[in-house]
Amino acid sequence: MIEAKNVSKRYGETLVVDGVTLRLPVGGITSIIGPNGAGKSTLLSMMSRVMPMSSGNVLVDGLDVTTTPGDTLAKRLAILRQDNHLTARLTVRELVAFGRYPHTQGRPTAQDREHVERAIEHMGLSALADRFLDEMSGGQRQRAFVAMVLCQDTDHVLLDEPLNGLDLKHAVSMMKRLRHAADTLGKSFVLVLHDLNFASCYSDHIVAMRDGKVAFQGRPEDIMRSDVLRAIYELDISVQQIDGDWIATHYR
Amino acid sequence: MSASAPSVSPLRPLLGLGCVAVAFMALFMLVDVSGPWDFVLPFRGKKVATALLVGYAVAVSTVLFQTVTGNRVLTPAIMGFDYLYVLIQTCLVFFLGSTTVAGLDPRVLFGAEVIIMVAFSAMLHGWLFGMARGNVHLLLLTGVVMGVLFRSLSSFVQRVIEPNEFIFLQDRFFASFNDPEHELLLLSAALTLGVSVLGLRLLRACDVLVLGREAAINLGVDYPRTVSWVLALVAILVAVSTALVGPVTFLGLLVANLAYAVMRTYKHAFVIPAAALIAAIALVAGQLILERVFRLDTNPRVIIEFVGGAVFIAMLMRKATR
Numbered sequence: 331m332i333e334a335k336n337v338s339k340r341y342g343e344t345l346v347v348d349g350v351t352l353r354l355p356v357g358g359i360t361s362i363i364g365p366n367g368a369g370k371s372t373l374l375s376m377m378s379r380v381m382p383m384s385s386g387n388v389l390v391d392g393l394d395v396t397t398t399p400g401d402t403l404a405k406r407l408a409i410l411r412q413d414n415h416l417t418a419r420l421t422v423r424e425l426v427a428f429g430r431y432p433h434t435q436g437r438p439t440a441q442d443r444e445h446v447e448r449a450i451e452h453m454g455l456s457a458l459a460d461r462f463l464d465e466m467s468g469g470q471r472q473r474a475f476v477a478m479v480l481c482q483d484t485d486h487v488l489l490d491e492p493l494n495g496l497d498l499k500h501a502v503s504m505m506k507r508l509r510h511a512a513d514t515l516g517k518s519f520v521l522v523l524h525d526l527n528f529a530s531c532y533s534d535h536i537v538a539m540r541d542g543k544v545a546f547q548g549r550p551e552d553i554m555r556s557d558v559l560r561a562i563y564e565l566d567i568s569v570q571q572i573d574g575d576w577i578a579t580h581y582r
Numbered sequence: 583m584s585a586s587a588p589s590v591s592p593l594r595p596l597l598g599l600g601c602v603a604v605a606f607m608a609l610f611m612l613v614d615v616s617g618p619w620d621f622v623l624p625f626r627g628k629k630v631a632t633a634l635l636v637g638y639a640v641a642v643s644t645v646l647f648q649t650v651t652g653n654r655v656l657t658p659a660i661m662g663f664d665y666l667y668v669l670i671q672t673c674l675v676f677f678l679g680s681t682t683v684a685g686l687d688p689r690v691l692f693g694a695e696v697i698i699m700v701a702f703s704a705m706l707h708g709w710l711f712g713m714a715r716g717n718v719h720l721l722l723l724t725g726v727v728m729g730v731l732f733r734s735l736s737s738f739v740q741r742v743i744e745p746n747e748f749i750f751l752q753d754r755f756f757a758s759f760n761d762p763e764h765e766l767l768l769l770s771a772a773l774t775l776g777v778s779v780l781g782l783r784l785l786r787a788c789d790v791l792v793l794g795r796e797a798a799i800n801l802g803v804d805y806p807r808t809v810s811w812v813l814a815l816v817a818i819l820v821a822v823s824t825a826l827v828g829p830v831t832f833l834g835l836l837v838a839n840l841a842y843a844v845m846r847t848y849k850h851a852f853v854i855p856a857a858a859l860i861a862a863i864a865l866v867a868g869q870l871i872l873e874r875v876f877r878l879d880t881n882p883r884v885i886i887e888f889v890g891g892a893v894f895i896a897m898l899m900r901k902a903t904r
Binding site for chain 2: 379401404410419431
């Protein structure tokens with residue numbers, strides 16, 4: 331379980347994340363939504379110890395992320411940030427194999443290679459496994475990075491805007507794959523999402539942030555309501571139930 | 583650029599490079615001997631040893647530095663490392679006088695200089711990690727400013743120094759491959775060996791650093807610790823190469839990028855030996871051509887720096903147009 335206690339991030343005078351206390355459910359998909367600058371990505375980065383917090387603490391399965399050794403945490407929690415810049419030329423398989431590093435310290439066994447192949451297959455990249463990342467489209471690259479994080483085989487997987495740069499088909503297939511991984515492998519996913527309807531259709535739990543604070547949280551049907559969405563986005567959004575899903579129509 | 587994976591084992595190009603390096607070394611040792619062998623061989627052997635050591639130090643320090651900074655256009659020189667060494671030497675001569683400096687035990691002197699350089703890198707790095715939270719760009723910017731400072735300070739001191747002392751200094755910095763001090767060479771070799779043994783343990787963590795800071799932290803690498811270790815090793819290696827032959831700015835850039843191109847892998851276990859071999863080839867072959875073909879007894883550094891500088895500009899232009 332991931333637990334944030336009074337977590338804040340301050341840049342000079344501005345509070346980006348303002349005393350967030352949050353207990354994320356175990357298993358399933360939790361989505362963090364909210365307008366730009368709400369502090370979603372910052373919170374995710376602090377929960378995964380990639381960014382130090384100004385105050386407060388975060389526990390992952392009871393381990394404090396600021397004091398627990400990095401290699402211990404790397405076996406429990408994986409994070410993928412938005413921009414992933416590489417200096418070296420890597421193939422998809424080489425990149426995904428990095429996901430085994432916490433378990434092998436760079437000396438993979440046959441079992442690890444199996445893990446790698448499974449992650450590649452899971453993200454639908456088998457045909458591209460030997461391609462260099464800089465010769466692929468942004469969406470394919472994004473899938474390769476997600477495959478690396480899945481290959482890390484942690485209980486908690488944190489993804490910052492995993493749908494960034496994906497077209498409709500691949501966005502849907504990404505969400506389906508994450509849903510599948512959550513249901514069959516028992517992993518807990520925490521996603522920062524911008525698309526309300528993807529959050530609504532695929533999440534078990536939604537956390538809505540605004541001005542550095544958690545404004546609302548609950549099941550999709552609790553969040554996908556005109557009054558709640560207006561408070562989050564300052565926008566009149568009507569919500570319709572279509573085929574059992576709550577869909578926001580915010581285009582006009 | 584081919585789209586297929588590097589199916590050839592990286593060992594093969596490495597072996598090829600090794601053969602070329604050995605061939606050049608043999609050629610250098612054996613060609614055109616016109617004197618007693620027991621004089622020529624040790625005399626030339628010392629030159630080859632210097633070239634190997636300098637090549638290794640420059641190549642390894644550059645590759646590690648580029649990994650840590652995530653940038654393949656940079657060399658440790660940009661952090662002001664080599665000019666710090668020049669500044670230390672200049673200040674020594676200025677304050678103590680050339681006779682005192684020349685009288686000092688070179689091992690003690692060199693040891694002290696290495697310690698100062700590592701302390702500098704640790705200080706710069708520790709201070710910046712506190713301030714900039716591991717922001718490598720800020721680290722580099724500070725390095726550039728420091729480099730200019732060291733360079734200007736040393737040239738200022740060199741200007742006000744007595745002419746005789748200046749000549750003594752110049753002699754030190756432009757110590758070529760022709761007359762390396764025997765003891766310095768041994769000490770450098772020992773130091774480089776020590777650094778390499780320490781560095782072996784960081785090799786796999788360095789592979790992960792290629793993914794960038796956040797991904798490295800995610801994969802459980804102790805990022806600040808690894809980076810400070812790597813920077814300390816880089817400082818020692820730069821001290822070794824600068825002590826032996828003076829600042830060599832572009833050789834590292836040249837050999838590191840050639841090594842990436844030849845090896846086509848991110849793995850340091852392959853890239854580092856390749857870069858070191860390429861550097862050895864460049865230095866030995868350069869010296870050979872200069873001595874035997876052009877009959878000029880100058881320093882091959884000049885030519886390597888010229889070629890390296892041209893490559894540097896080409897790389898910058900390519901990045902700019904991309």
